[in-house]
Amino acid sequence: MPEQDQNLLLEIKGLRTYFHLAEGVVHAVDGVDLKMHRKETLGIVGESGCGKSISAYSMLRLVPPPGKIEAGEILFYKTPKDGSTNQAEIVNLTKLDPNGSEIRNIRGNYISMVFQEPMTAMSPVRTVGQQIMEAIILHQKVSKEEARKQTIEMLRRVRMSNPERVIDDYPFQLSGGMRQRAVIAMALCCRPSLLIADEPTTALDVTTEAQILNLMRDLQDEFGMAIMYITHNLGVIAEMADNVAVMYMGRVVEQADVSTIFYNPLHPYTQGLHQSIPQLKDALSRKEHKRLDVIKGMVPDPYSRLKGCPFHPRCPKFIAGVCDEVEPRMVEPEPGHTVKCHLYG
Ligand code: SF4
Numbered sequence: 001m002p003e004q005d006q007n008l009l010l011e012i013k014g015l016r017t018y019f020h021l022a023e024g025v026v027h028a029v030d031g032v033d034l035k036m037h038r039k040e041t042l043g044i045v046g047e048s049g050c051g052k053s054i055s056a057y058s059m060l061r062l063v064p065p066p067g068k069i070e071a072g073e074i075l076f077y078k079t080p081k082d083g084s085t086n087q088a089e090i091v092n093l094t095k096l097d098p099n100g101s102e103i104r105n106i107r108g109n110y111i112s113m114v115f116q117e118p119m120t121a122m123s124p125v126r127t128v129g130q131q132i133m134e135a136i137i138l139h140q141k142v143s144k145e146e147a148r149k150q151t152i153e154m155l156r157r158v159r160m161s162n163p164e165r166v167i168d169d170y171p172f173q174l175s176g177g178m179r180q181r182a183v184i185a186m187a188l189c190c191r192p193s194l195l196i197a198d199e200p201t202t203a204l205d206v207t208t209e210a211q212i213l214n215l216m217r218d219l220q221d222e223f224g225m226a227i228m229y230i231t232h233n234l235g236v237i238a239e240m241a242d243n244v245a246v247m248y249m250g251r252v253v254e255q256a257d258v259s260t261i262f263y264n265p266l267h268p269y270t271q272g273l274h275q276s277i278p279q280l281k282d283a284l285s286r287k288e289h290k291r292l293d294v295i296k297g298m299v300p301d302p303y304s305r306l307k308g309c310p311f312h313p314r315c316p317k318f319i320a321g322v323c324d325e326v327e328p329r330m331v332e333p334e335p336g337h338t339v340k341c342h343l344y345g
Contacts, residue, residue, distance in 0.1 A: 006086060008077050009194060009226050010036040010059075015072035015094075017051075017058045024303035028054040028067065030250030033330065038193065041220065041227045043241030043258065045234060045273070047299055051250035052230045056196045060107050061098035069094050078110055079193070109139040112187035116199040118179035121186070122171040128155075128182045129167035132189055139190045154185040157222075158215060177208035184215065191223050198230045213239060234277055238262060246270045249299065249310040252330075256337040266339045268315045269295070309342065317343060 017029040029051040036042050044052045057063045059074050077088035096103040115121045122131055132154065133147040142150070148167070155163035158181040171179055180200060187195060197216065201209035213236065220227055229240050237244055237258065244261040246254040246269065254267040265271045272295035297314040300306060309315070312323040322342050333344045 006088075007037040008035065008088075009038045009040075010034070010077065011073075011075040012055070012059075013073045013075070015055065015058060015074060016070040017054050017063055017067055018070050019067045021066065026302045027250050027305055028302075029058060030305075032072070032247070032250070032252055034245055034252060034255070036194070036226055036228065039220070039224055039226055041229055041240055041242050043237035043244040044228060044230045044247060045232065045237050045244060046247035047232060049299055049302060050247040052247055053198050055247075056113065056198055056228065056230060059093055059196070060111060060113060061093060061096060061103050062107075063098075076106065076111070076194075078106070081109075081191070105139070108135050108187070108192070109190045110192050111194045111196065112190070112192040113196040113198060114180075114183050114187050114200045116202050118176070118183040118203075119171060121183045122179070124170065124172055127168050127170055128174070132167075132182070132186045135186060136189050150189065151185070154189045155182070157219065158182075158185045158188075159211075160185070176204055177211065180204065180208075180212055181215070184212070184219070188219060188223060188225075192225055194226045194228065195220075196228045196230070199232070201236065202231075202233075209236075216240070234262075234273060246273070251310065251340065253311070253341070254337075254339045260337055264337075266333065266337070266344060267311075267341050268317045268343075269311050272314075272316075309340075319343075 012032055012034040015029050015032040019026040019028055032051065032055050046052055054063060054067065058069055063069065072094060074093040076091045076093055078091050079086060079088045091106070093103070129148065129151050132151045133144065136142060136147040136150050137144070152163045152167055155166055160166050160178060160181050166174070171182065174182060201212050204212065216227065217240070229237070231237060241258045243257050244255065245252045246261070246267065248269050254265065254270045261270060262274065265274050275293040276295065295314055300313065306312065308324040308326055309328050312318050315323065319342060328340045328342045328345060330338050330340045331344050332338045
């Protein structure tokens with residue numbers, strides 16, 4: 001196996017996840033291609049409804065009905081936890097039974113997820129400790145005493161104050177920040193190779209958000225895991241990500257390293273997102289107030305499937321007769337920087 005492939009952790013090829021509803025078909029994920037390497041932080045960014053979260057749910061085979069993976073592959077490069085070999089077993093997650101033992105062994109053990117709202121991730125009628133211990137006992141087959149010891153240690157690692165008491169608390173007894181720390185402890189208790197963080201700080205105030213981001217970065221270094229960070233917040237992406245994939249209407253439209261996405265965005269949608277970030281220099285300027293640029297129009301109706309480039313009704317660089325007729329292919333105008341746009345075809 002070539003050296004660069006040994007670091008490959010995840011490869012998504014042509015993933016399509018659709019929802020067949022009475023009103024029509026929602027093409028939530030419509031041909032996503034992505035690659036992730038070990039220990040990398042990949043930021044997935046885009047407006048609400050662009051398919052970020054459904055891509056993650058597809059990976060864990062948690063797409064709620066009537067959603068269905070229609071096409072594509074999700075290849076997970078799984079290496080044994082005991083370190084007996086570096087040779088990865090390639091598991092195509094789309095082929096697994098969503099309720100079968102193989103995906104249950106991967107969920108929470110090799111790939112974990114932290115959700116936006118911790119109350120949806122934790123049961124309100126069981127203590128924090130019971131929920132974390134359950135994951136440890138399920139995947140590590142250890143005694144209850146050992147699982148409790150590991151849970152207290154994990155709560156300490158996520159900098160929970162007084163973990164010996166918190167372990168017997170119910171989620172509703174904790175503050176929002178403490179609940180998110182408990183969810184992170186639950187996600188990391190089996191030391192996964194990949195953590196999917198789906199808007200994990202959106203419901204938190206900015207101070208707690210900064211603490212949680214610092215915590216995740218520190219734990220990533222300590223555990224050597226990769227993080228897929230899903231957000232609509234480019235500020236968080238700038239702080240967290242090594243590489244960024246920009247999604248629009250179920251597709252990845254641009255991918256590059258984080259500084260390229262910020263200093264040399266190519267896709268008009270990425271440029272629009274970038275221009276809609278408030279700039280400190282403008283806020284401090286005493287000159288006439290400058291309005292923020294916005295991307296005109298709205299994300300189209302989810303049932304519609306536009307001909308040509310899906311961004312064309314909103315694009316300031318739209319080429320009539322081309323952009324509304326032909327769907328652009330992914331091209332690589334510079335090494336490591338891919339974009340789906342006719343301007344670079
Ligand atoms: Fe704009 Fe055309 Fe590029 Fe789409 S393909 S982003 S419409 S220029």
